[in-house]
Amino acid sequence: MTAIDAPTVRETSPDNRSSAAELPALSIDRLSHSYGPRRALIDVSFAVAPASFTALLGLNGAGKSTLFSLVTRLFGVQTGRISIFGHDINRVPSEALRLMGVVFQPRTLDLDLSLTQNLQYHAALHGIARREALKRAAEVLARIDLADRAGSKVRDLSGGQMRRLEIARALLHRPRLLLLDEATVGLDVKARADILSHVRRLVTEQGIGVLWATHLFDEIVPSDHLVVLHQGRVLAHGEVSRVIDETATPDVGAAFAHLIKAATKSGNPSS
Amino acid sequence: MSTGIIGSDQRSGFTFAQYLTCLNGIVWREGLRFLHQRERFVSALVRPLVWLFIFAAGFRQVLGISIIPPYDTYILYEVYIAPGLMAMIQLFNGMQSSLSMVYDREMGNMRTLLVSPLPRWYLLFCKLLAGTAVSLLQVYAFLLIAWFWEIAPPPIGYLTVLPALVLSGLMLGSLGMLISSGIKQLENFAGVMNFVIFPMFFASSALYPLWRVREGSTVLYYVCQFNPFSHAVELIRFALYGQMNWVSLAVVGGCTTVFMIGAVLAYDPSRGLIRRGPGGGET
Numbered sequence: 273m274t275a276i277d278a279p280t281v282r283e284t285s286p287d288n289r290s291s292a293a294e295l296p297a298l299s300i301d302r303l304s305h306s307y308g309p310r311r312a313l314i315d316v317s318f319a320v321a322p323a324s325f326t327a328l329l330g331l332n333g334a335g336k337s338t339l340f341s342l343v344t345r346l347f348g349v350q351t352g353r354i355s356i357f358g359h360d361i362n363r364v365p366s367e368a369l370r371l372m373g374v375v376f377q378p379r380t381l382d383l384d385l386s387l388t389q390n391l392q393y394h395a396a397l398h399g400i401a402r403r404e405a406l407k408r409a410a411e412v413l414a415r416i417d418l419a420d421r422a423g424s425k426v427r428d429l430s431g432g433q434m435r436r437l438e439i440a441r442a443l444l445h446r447p448r449l450l451l452l453d454e455a456t457v458g459l460d461v462k463a464r465a466d467i468l469s470h471v472r473r474l475v476t477e478q479g480i481g482v483l484w485a486t487h488l489f490d491e492i493v494p495s496d497h498l499v500v501l502h503q504g505r506v507l508a509h510g511e512v513s514r515v516i517d518e519t520a521t522p523d524v525g526a527a528f529a530h531l532i533k534a535a536t537k538s539g540n541p542s543s
Numbered sequence: 544m545s546t547g548i549i550g551s552d553q554r555s556g557f558t559f560a561q562y563l564t565c566l567n568g569i570v571w572r573e574g575l576r577f578l579h580q581r582e583r584f585v586s587a588l589v590r591p592l593v594w595l596f597i598f599a600a601g602f603r604q605v606l607g608i609s610i611i612p613p614y615d616t617y618i619l620y621e622v623y624i625a626p627g628l629m630a631m632i633q634l635f636n637g638m639q640s641s642l643s644m645v646y647d648r649e650m651g652n653m654r655t656l657l658v659s660p661l662p663r664w665y666l667l668f669c670k671l672l673a674g675t676a677v678s679l680l681q682v683y684a685f686l687l688i689a690w691f692w693e694i695a696p697p698p699i700g701y702l703t704v705l706p707a708l709v710l711s712g713l714m715l716g717s718l719g720m721l722i723s724s725g726i727k728q729l730e731n732f733a734g735v736m737n738f739v740i741f742p743m744f745f746a747s748s749a750l751y752p753l754w755r756v757r758e759g760s761t762v763l764y765y766v767c768q769f770n771p772f773s774h775a776v777e778l779i780r781f782a783l784y785g786q787m788n789w790v791s792l793a794v795v796g797g798c799t800t801v802f803m804i805g806a807v808l809a810y811d812p813s814r815g816l817i818r819r820g821p822g823g824g825e826t
């Protein structure tokens with residue numbers, strides 16, 4: 273396995289939160305999950321550093337959505353450990369969840385509510401008072417160029433606009449880790465490029481750690497970190513350029529194909 | 544397009560005001576959804592009104608009601624079934640709320656709620672309260688129309704019935720929530736209609752007093768006695784006339800607690816029923 277070992281996770285309390293900057297934004301340690309007899313994730317370990325863009329690359333059915341459901345606590349952890357800036361998702365879920373923003377693969381906006389109302393609802397779920405919520409909503413809508421649509425119903429937006437709104441919503445409570453599960457699926461080329469560059473700016477300008485699940489090679493650049501997930505196992509993780517070098521291939525697509533082929537040949541994706 | 548907000552909220556724990564903000568937000572959203580679905584409001588009213596105007600009028604001469612508590616005189620059949628119809632509104636509303644939870648889960652909206660950092664039991668409780676608040680609007684709208692049909696409890700009854708409606712709304716809502724946790728697909732909800740709503744409604748004291756049921760079938764009488772919906776109906780009936788049915792209060796209170804704990808456990812990610820298999824779209 274191409275490796276950058278997952279860093280050791282320390283438990284933090286609110287008192288030593290100042291040291292949180294040194295901790296990985298997301299740490300996944302020996303995580304396994306099964307649906308009955310079918311194993312969806314097998315011994316998965318990797319970390320996402322603060323202010324970094326990590327692409328989680330895998331085919332459909334690789335286990336990406338299961339991983340997201342576990343990290344966001346929609347499912348309970350069966351084996352292994354997940355920490356957000358040192359906060360164990362099982363032991364201190366509130367602390368972990370408040371540091372995290374999520375954009376799920378299916379649309380999670382309320383189509384019959386306006387843009388502002390959707391943002392207000394999200395803010396309320398994070399305990400943000402109405403006045404502050406309206407202020408933040410106006411700010412984020414201006415930043416994603418949707419201020420003039422604030423009162424429109426969400427169902428009147430295009431797919432790309434909805435995604436931008438979902439990203440803005442995920443940032444409303446000012447998280448330090450952003451998870452995006454196939455956020456560009458179903459969008460046209462321009463909308464995809466816009467969203468991707470928007471998220472990359474969040475990393476460079478605000479120091480947010482991003483985990484970007486995708487199956488599209490062209491969304492990954494050599495300076496990104498890469499986690500290759502296949503049939504529930506991590507085949508490789510590390511900087512993209514390093515994965516390409518170690519597989520002696522010309523690009524991400526070829527490296528991915530090489531890893532899949534090797535795993536299939538050995539009959540054990542983890543070897 | 545530029546990027547989002549700079550800075551990060553890093554407080555620890557939640558204040559009482561934040562809990563209240565969350566509750567307000569969930570109730571507000573449920574209210575907005577209700578207002579946007581005018582057909583839902585109309586159908587929620589039409590259903591009991593059909594029972595009241597057509598069914599009750601037809602059966603008035605067939606079903607005689609003797610003097611039974613809380614009534615201190617002979618009453619029309621319409622007056623007798625009014626509390627049952629109020630409970631029916633809440634029963635359908637509770638199940639409709641659970642239907643919306645299944646829909647939200649399929650459509651993904653439910654995830655927004657469940658990834659909130661506030662405790663999950665609290666989020667579910669807020670959701671229950673929101674559903675109950677919506678059912679109260681429907682019940683009072685029904686009472687207003689029923690008043691024109693000469694179903695007029697004592698004026699104080701409109702106030703004393705409120706706590707009973709809140710409790711019965713919570714019980715039926717938490718039952719719906721518990722059921723929703725076990726439903727994997729929206730299509731399966733039709734079964735809830737046949738196996739939960741209809742049996743609960745008909746095997747209760749909503750349409751006929753239980754002594755009447757006993758004359759027909761002792762077994763059915765005991766089924767009705769064990770049906771928590773019967774006790775919700777009786778709690779509402781007594782409260783509407785400014786009286787308290789302690790047994791019903793105990794049963795409804797107990798069932799609310801049990802159903803609520805069940806729903807919270809069911810939505811607990813480590814123990815819950817909502818974990819989906821590989822066919823559930825989660826891979």
